[in-house]
Amino acid sequence: MSIINQMLKDIDKRDKPQFGANRPKSVYLGRPLRTRRLRLILWGGVFALLAFLALSWLHERLSAPASDARPSAEQLQIQRVPVLISEPTQDAASQRADAETADASTRAEGEPEETRPRTTRGEQATVVVTDLEPTQTRAEQPVEPVEVAVSEQVQVPAQTSMPVVTPADTTVTASDDPGEMSIQRSGNGVGSADRLFQRGMDALSAGHNRNAVQRFREALLVNPDHIGSIEQLAAIQFSRGFAGEALQLLRDALERNPGASDLLLLKARIYERIDEPRAALDLLRGRQFRLPQDADLLILQGAAATELEEYTLAIASYRQLVSWRSDQGNWWLALGFSLERSGDPLNMQEAAEAYRRALQDRSLSESARNFALDRREALGY
Numbered sequence: 001m002s003i004i005n006q007m008l009k010d011i012d013k014r015d016k017p018q019f020g021a022n023r024p025k026s027v028y029l030g031r032p033l034r035t036r037r038l039r040l041i042l043w044g045g046v047f048a049l050l051a052f053l054a055l056s057w058l059h060e061r062l063s064a065p066a067s068d069a070r071p072s073a074e075q076l077q078i079q080r081v082p083v084l085i086s087e088p089t090q091d092a093a094s095q096r097a098d099a100e101t102a103d104a105s106t107r108a109e110g111e112p113e114e115t116r117p118r119t120t121r122g123e124q125a126t127v128v129v130t131d132l133e134p135t136q137t138r139a140e141q142p143v144e145p146v147e148v149a150v151s152e153q154v155q156v157p158a159q160t161s162m163p164v165v166t167p168a169d170t171t172v173t174a175s176d177d178p179g180e181m182s183i184q185r186s187g188n189g190v191g192s193a194d195r196l197f198q199r200g201m202d203a204l205s206a207g208h209n210r211n212a213v214q215r216f217r218e219a220l221l222v223n224p225d226h227i228g229s230i231e232q233l234a235a236i237q238f239s240r241g242f243a244g245e246a247l248q249l250l251r252d253a254l255e256r257n258p259g260a261s262d263l264l265l266l267k268a269r270i271y272e273r274i275d276e277p278r279a280a281l282d283l284l285r286g287r288q289f290r291l292p293q294d295a296d297l298l299i300l301q302g303a304a305a306t307e308l309e310e311y312t313l314a315i316a317s318y319r320q321l322v323s324w325r326s327d328q329g330n331w332w333l334a335l336g337f338s339l340e341r342s343g344d345p346l347n348m349q350e351a352a353e354a355y356r357r358a359l360q361d362r363s364l365s366e367s368a369r370n371f372a373l374d375r376r377e378a379l380g381y
Helices: 002-022 031-067 092-110 190-205 209-222 227-239 243-256 261-273 277-284 295-307 311-324 329-341 345-359 366-378
Strands: 078-083 146-151 170-174 181-185
Touching (some): 190 209, 261 277, 277 295, 311 345, 345 366
Antiparallel strands (some): 170 181
């Protein structure tokens, strides 16, 4: 029995801790619930703090512009800078007076800030403009410098009654003194058009055709009758394949300037290049040409008339040319050919003489020389 009792005691000792471990204890039942509540309280406090900080920052941002909308008078450091408006032909006395005025303003700027007068925000800069008088009387009168209030932070507009001058009529030239500038007026903007035309020619020489076209168009905006810009722009348009635009540009220009021989020659040559000799001849027909400036027009008229078999007009054109330059064998050759093809027997002797005069030109090509010899022999001379 003792052995059995001992075994039962041992079994009881083994079962008691296991039973006690498996038995629920009340001390552990409330811990998960308290942990969740604590976490909710902490997160709520964090979110409330963040919301308070955000509202404070937003309030400061909204109220900041109201206080800093305008700077105070102490923040505006307004300095007076003298601006001297003078003519390029100012005499020595006027220059000395201007120099003394500039020195006085420099000394005023070197004084302490508290001794200088302050300019409030409500004040406006004033410009005193005096009538410009001749040079000989200006030295006798005191120079009144023009003072303009200049602020580094705020730009104050000056109320002046200066006359309005358009950019096309005014050319500003800077002088050696940075405070001086001279204004030269031109009546029709020809100077500006010439400068734009020169810039276009420089761009054209450099191969920048698009830039050149832009400069020529700007020159025509300044002066619509600028012959050089019209001629170059039409030539560029034709070379790019826009013959219609080039002809329209020349047509409009010739309506305003019918005596522009350069534009007339360019238009006739464009007609010749696009195989319209009739249009070129009609353009030149009936005009009075003067030599030597219209020599190219006469040559073109004679060539177009010969091609269209209008030999009377061709003879008149070449006769006028050889009367001006009798040493040109090609003109004599063209005159002889036109006289021979006219069909008038009275012109045959003159044609032979024209061939003879052509042979006197040593610069005549070999083929042209052989042609003149053959035609002269055929005429029996």
